[in-house]
Amino acid sequence: MFGVVYCPDFYIQCERLFRPELIERGLLITSSGEIGDDPIIASSKETRDLGLKPGMAGDQLMLRFSQITSDHAVNVCRPNYELYADLSSRLIKSLELLAPKVSAYASNEAVLALEGLNLSKYKLSEHKVSESELVQLNGLEPSSPYHQYAIHLKDTLKQWLGISVFIGIAATKTLAKLACDAAQTHSKHDGVIDLSMASERSLILKRIAVADIAGISKKVANRLSQINIHTALDLSQAPKNQVRRHSSMITERIAIELSGLPCKTPEQSLIEASVFTTGKQIDANSFKQIKRVLGAQVVSAIEQLNSLSNNCKTVTIALTISPLDKRVPAFENSLTSELTKPTDSIAAIRKLAIELLDSVWRDGYQYQSLKLNLTDLSANDGDQIGLFPTITKYAAVASNKETPKSISLETRLSINGANLSRQKRSLLSRSFTTRWGDIARVS
């Protein structure tokens, strides 16, 4: 069983925690702390309702802002990443005390592996649900011990940190993510959706359109609708080979996960990369950090290469500059190079990939994503010169009918173009949790 914990409006919640005067008031976070050329990094519910959406900038933002009447107070501040980082680390540390295994996916999102969780504390609730309540809950009984656990988790995080979260629980990570998204959309679930029981699963999946599933693009959703797959439930029940024929391996894996069967590696990392698109928060300006990301991508790509018993000849690196970096138009800087011979050697591929990164890298830009592509795949059938014959791998090739043309991995490097190093300290909210001079005053 897995859980996905997500903090909505994380930056906004952090700002309000120590500034109660901002509670229930409109709040925008922009990198300059002013309304103007900078895009909105975060917008509270109150300001979103006024049409001020994250990403808005320049004339569009000024126009919208000028139409807002003065009885709607809109506060603007600079992002205080020091504060957000501390609360993010408190969130993860708290989860580590409350769940068996925690992986942080973003500053405000974590996946819990719940195997080994002691559920005896979270017995089935005594309260019998009445007919009318059942209708309200769309037939869902809030009764499984996992549900009770998730509610306990949510309440504890609110108590300890002062931060509200949504939680989804299910047999696979993809399902848990979907449940968490649904908990956000359907307010009547009190922020928790538990899909550990099959009956509840189909009820929720029926209400989710394929296009709304994280990791499935509009294009793929259109193709799926041609074979009568419209909802997440359709996708989970469709014959898997049909799904694969009409879309991709990743969609097939997502379909398998939706039916409640966890996928095993190496595709798992790919699914996670596509389902959890926000990625870990990385200082997108630091070459060292991005090199580390690339290193991880190489390892993951080699895993896939090995599972296919393939070699690759060509390596491509693409580094995209954030569209929010106003100094340059968004573009992708990519470079391709060939290895001296087809190989699956991690050392050789890593060396070339890092050389490429070195060449495309320019200091001072705000990068959005890093893509690694391995192409010119060929069967690893022993044509390479080596000391040891690769007999076992050769045997595996014979049974492998389909060979993909390439292996591609992409990692997001920044969230909303957020970037630490360009921050000036003026106009910031105070670092309430990390600087003695900044702690909140109480009278």
Add this chain to the structure above:
Amino acid sequence: MNMMALRHDFGESDEALDLNELCIQHPTATYFVRASGDSMIDAGIHCDDVLVVDRSIIARDGDIVVANLDHSFTVKKLELSPQLRLLPMNNQDLDYTPTNITDDSAFEVFGVVTYVVHAVR
């Protein structure tokens, strides 16, 4: 007897005493704030003292709490019965009066004050 042997004989721990260990039971749920004014002087809370606030503790009657009252922070003694009230603790200054919490108040306990850090010079 050398230092290593001493350490060995008196247990593995060669860590010095840590104030965090004494004052902070729940690190992920503990925040610090600084007191202003002297409304809580009888509770030993002086202006500019640092308060250790533990959010993981459920506030009980008589606890000193940091509360969020009508969109600002205050530190007071919490009284749950007979009526929900926030009490100042300063017998010298009668200008400080209890605040009754009604349904109209925007009120939330931020956390329970567990320690006061006061500089004496």
